[in-house]
Amino acid sequence: MGIRASTAAPDWSPTHHRGEAKCRAPSMNPTRGRDVFFTDEQLALAVCNGDFDGQVCxxxxxxxxxxxLNKEGFGIWGGMTSKDRLALRMRHPGMPERWTWHPPTEESNT
Ligand code: SF4
Known part of the structure; x- marks a missing residue:
């Protein structure tokens, strides 16, 4: 039995009017071949939030x-750690309109 997303991921490609998801762009892979989203959480946050190159995704x-919406329990999504996303959900349960980006907490950075 697999895990099924309740909300399908949108088109992250460069043809989308808001631009390509940075994690898809080869130039945003600072480790040249190693996927930072699986190996370096802090670097992944830096890519999402523009600390790496000055541009927010x-x-x-x-x-x-x-x-x-999909209750992703692992990894970096939307420039936030799973722990920070859980905290956001706890602060605003059932209120998706309040689920907006917040800077990573100090605890997440340690
Ligand atoms: S916010 Fe981060 S994980 Fe999400 S699409 Fe952008 S680069 Fe990828």
Whole structure:
């Protein structure tokens, strides 16, 4: 039995009017071949939130929304850790309109 997303991920490609998801762009892979989203959480956050290159991912808001709706329990989504997404859900249960990006907490950075 597989896990099924309740909300399908949108088109993250460069043809989308808001631009390509940064994690898809080869130039945003600072480790050249190693997927930071599986190996380096802090670097993945830096890519999403623009600390790596000065540009926030143009798809960050919808990425966060998709992960929250699907209750993604692992990984970096929408520039937030799973722990911070859970905290956001606890603060605003059942209120997707309030699920907006917040800077990673100090605890997540340690
Ligand atoms: S915000 Fe989402 S879509 Fe954008 S780089 Fe991060 S994980 Fe990828």
């Amino acid at each position: 143009p798809r960050r808001t919808e990425c966060l929304r998709v992960s929250m």
